[in-house]
Amino acid sequence: xxxxxxxxxxxxxxxxxxxxxxxxxxxxxxxxxxxxxxxxxxxxxxxxxxxxxxxxxxxxxxxxxxxxxxxxxxxxxxxxxxxxxxxxxxxxxxxxxxxxxxxxxxxxxxxxxxxxxxxxxxxxxxxxxxxxxxxxxxxxxxxxxxxxxxxxxxxxxxxxxxxxxxxxxxxxxxxxxxxxxxxxxxxxxxxxxxxxxxxxxxxxxxxxxxxxxxxxxxxxxxxxxxxxxxxxxxxxxxxxxxxxxxxxxxxxxxxxxxxxxxxxxxxxxxxxx
Amino acid sequence: xxxxxxxxxxxxxxxxxxxxxxxxxxxxxxxxxxxxxxxxxxxxxxxxxxxxxxxxxxxxxxxxxxxxxxxxxxxxxxxxxxxxxxxxxxxxxxxxxxxxxxxxxxxxxxxxxxxxxxxxxxxxxxxxxxxxxxxxxxxxxxxxxxxxxxxxxxxxxxxxxxxxxxxxxxxxxxxxxxxxxxxxxxxxxxxxxxxxxxxxxxxxxxxxxxxxxxxxxxxxxxxxxxxxxxxxxxxxxxxxxxxxxxxxxxxxxxxxxxxxxxxxxxxxxxxxxxxxxxxxxxxxxxxxxxxxxxxxxxxxxxxxxxxxxxxxxxxxxxxxxxxxxxxxxxxxxxxxxxxxxxxxxxxxxxxxxxxxxxxxxxxxxxxxxxxxxxxxxxxxxxxxxxxxxxxxxxxxxxxxxxxxxxxxxxx
Numbered sequence: 001x002x003x004x005x006x007x008x009x010x011x012x013x014x015x016x017x018x019x020x021x022x023x024x025x026x027x028x029x030x031x032x033x034x035x036x037x038x039x040x041x042x043x044x045x046x047x048x049x050x051x052x053x054x055x056x057x058x059x060x061x062x063x064x065x066x067x068x069x070x071x072x073x074x075x076x077x078x079x080x081x082x083x084x085x086x087x088x089x090x091x092x093x094x095x096x097x098x099x100x101x102x103x104x105x106x107x108x109x110x111x112x113x114x115x116x117x118x119x120x121x122x123x124x125x126x127x128x129x130x131x132x133x134x135x136x137x138x139x140x141x142x143x144x145x146x147x148x149x150x151x152x153x154x155x156x157x158x159x160x161x162x163x164x165x166x167x168x169x170x171x172x173x174x175x176x177x178x179x180x181x182x183x184x185x186x187x188x189x190x191x192x193x194x195x196x197x198x199x200x201x202x203x204x205x206x207x208x209x210x211x212x213x214x215x216x217x218x219x220x221x222x223x224x225x226x227x228x229x230x231x232x233x234x235x236x237x238x239x240x241x242x243x244x245x246x247x248x249x250x251x252x253x254x255x256x257x258x259x260x261x262x263x264x265x266x267x268x269x270x271x272x273x
Numbered sequence: 274x275x276x277x278x279x280x281x282x283x284x285x286x287x288x289x290x291x292x293x294x295x296x297x298x299x300x301x302x303x304x305x306x307x308x309x310x311x312x313x314x315x316x317x318x319x320x321x322x323x324x325x326x327x328x329x330x331x332x333x334x335x336x337x338x339x340x341x342x343x344x345x346x347x348x349x350x351x352x353x354x355x356x357x358x359x360x361x362x363x364x365x366x367x368x369x370x371x372x373x374x375x376x377x378x379x380x381x382x383x384x385x386x387x388x389x390x391x392x393x394x395x396x397x398x399x400x401x402x403x404x405x406x407x408x409x410x411x412x413x414x415x416x417x418x419x420x421x422x423x424x425x426x427x428x429x430x431x432x433x434x435x436x437x438x439x440x441x442x443x444x445x446x447x448x449x450x451x452x453x454x455x456x457x458x459x460x461x462x463x464x465x466x467x468x469x470x471x472x473x474x475x476x477x478x479x480x481x482x483x484x485x486x487x488x489x490x491x492x493x494x495x496x497x498x499x500x501x502x503x504x505x506x507x508x509x510x511x512x513x514x515x516x517x518x519x520x521x522x523x524x525x526x527x528x529x530x531x532x533x534x535x536x537x538x539x540x541x542x543x544x545x546x547x548x549x550x551x552x553x554x555x556x557x558x559x560x561x562x563x564x565x566x567x568x569x570x571x572x573x574x575x576x577x578x579x580x581x582x583x584x585x586x587x588x589x590x591x592x593x594x595x596x597x598x599x600x601x602x603x604x605x606x607x608x609x610x611x612x613x614x615x616x617x618x619x620x621x622x623x624x625x626x627x628x629x630x631x632x633x634x635x636x637x638x639x640x641x642x643x644x645x646x647x648x649x650x651x652x653x654x655x656x657x658x659x660x661x662x663x664x665x666x667x668x669x670x671x672x673x674x675x676x677x678x679x680x681x682x683x684x
Contacts, residue, residue: 268513
């Protein structure tokens with residue numbers, strides 16, 4: 001049987017250009033709750049603003065967020081920054097551009113700009129990060145699964161924000177038998193989906209008190225991980241509140257329409273049976 | 274089925290028009306007065322549901338195309354542009370991607386209903402075969418549509434499926450190169466898939482018209498499977514079935530809406546929110562759920578060419594179903610053995626889908642092979658033999674007698 005299975009794996013490797021192991025994180029994400037879960041859940045604006053600050057001061061050093069523009073930070077259903085605040089915080093980023101004479105310049109960001117990448121290109125990003133490409137964070141909470149199971153995901157979602165939270169709070173000392181195999185420049189994190197060794201350094205991410213919040217909220221690693229994962233849930237799905245609101249209205253409309261149709265159908269068919 | 278028209282133009286202009294183009298009579302005869310068996314249950318409403326889903330897909334698709342860019346460097350970003358910047362773009366896109374899944378949910382229910390009630394049997398063989406062709410066009414359309422957002426699973430799914438053609442002896446590699454428009458899945462592939470994804474739905478709509486035409490020649494089958502004997506067995510399509518179908522369509526839309534608004538990404542694969550990267554293979558390449566049973570059959574055979582043949586055969590065998598089923602009784606209601614075996618077959622199909630979603634290792638391989646054997650045995654061995662050996666129950670003498678017999682004890 002084993003021989004047959006290996007034949008099959010060989011056959012399926014033919015289909016794909018290259019084979020790869022079936023990878024899932026060693027541990028499922030920690031099942032923490034968020035304000036935006038459930039059919040009526042909404043984003044916590046203060047939390048998104050804090051999460052933005054964590055992204056700005058920590059994540060944005062390596063991770064791009066190219067599908068999000070500064071102006072989105074003032075959109076409805078988002079962190080709720082004012083237009084003035086957005087102008088000010090966009091200006092804290094440097095954006096590559098050309099001046100009127102075609103010369104390359106760095107200028108202050110404008111609300112209409114997308115978040116700039118910290119590196120000139122992917123190769124530069126890899127070179128600066130030990131060969132690993134820091135993924136773009138725009139969609140990260142929709143692109144990573146915190147847990148699996150057809151039924152589980154139907155009820156609890158894919159656990160994308162929980163994946164980010166668990167990864168950020170999940171650095172551990174490797175078990176003794178594994179420590180000796182530790183690849184150079186990699187860190188042990190059992191919540192990482194591409195194996196247990198991650199290139200993102202524990203010390204480079206979050207340490208207690210690293211980001212000082214404007215609203216004076218607590219800033220342990222745990223708090224910051226929660227806030228930034230909530231912020232990244234918003235960047236991945238900025239129209240979530242509008243979607244749920246519209247959905248509620250559509251459902252009420254369809255339920256009434258279905259009721260009316262059923263009543264008329266019953267009345268018409270009464271004489272047939 | 275349709276006899277002389279009931280339509281009598283009353284006005285002079287109506288008469289003038291009718292003599293030149295009798296389209297009003299056509300609509301009245303086929304969409305309003307069409308005599309329909311009066312005992313159709315809710316499983317029969319999925320035809321109407323499918324027509325609605327096709328229209329939903331075509332309309333949402335046409336608007337999406339106004340904002341989408343079919344280029345390998347821009348496709349992924351243009352989908353995000355739709356999601357973030359286009360007014361109600363998120364709604365259009367979620368309707369379209371979830372709509373594909375619900376189109377398949379409806380078509381699978383429609384097909385299993387046809388199988389249970391023997392709707393493929395004489396005189397409806399051509400109707401059934403056109404349905405199988407519609408199903409094939411749907412699969413091709415959905416496959417190419419899934420490639421368009423140019424995520425990781427779009428790219429690698431396209432690569433795996435187009436690579437299947439390389440199994441054809443002698444000319445396989447040339448065919449694959451021809452399909453790709455190059456030596457790998459790349460911009461020319463995306464462009465031709467986009468073109469065909471826009472074309473095929475209109476081909477589909479045309480074949481659907483043939484399907485309805487072929488339906489309106491013999492008329493509907495019904496849960497008893499016995500033929501309509503006279504006007505006492507039928508009701509006009511309108512208002513009886515316009516309302517029954519209308520209610521079912523709205524009920525179906527509620528379930529569809531729950532996913533569009535509250536779980537839009539549930540049916541998809543998270544990896545497809547990562548932009549396509551030809552240098553990085555996802556950990557586990559698997560197609561969308563509606564292909565999984567066939568994917569399981571493909572992988573159950575440890576030879577690429579035979580696997581591909583088995584996969585295509587597993588769909589094409591449906592074309593021969595009217596002749597593989599030897600029973601003269603149409604409806605499963607009156608076939609005690611078939612009735613049980615039908616559910617076994619349905620469970621086998623779902624189980625094959627589960628196997629298709631798992632990595633091909635361990636006992637999944639063995640179960641995939643057992644289920645594949647059963648799938649084919651159902652068509653080639655079980656159905657022909659069962660029709661000859663089974664003793665069917667007594668059939669009611671007419672549809673209206675059956676309806677009355679059921680109505681009396683209920684009161």
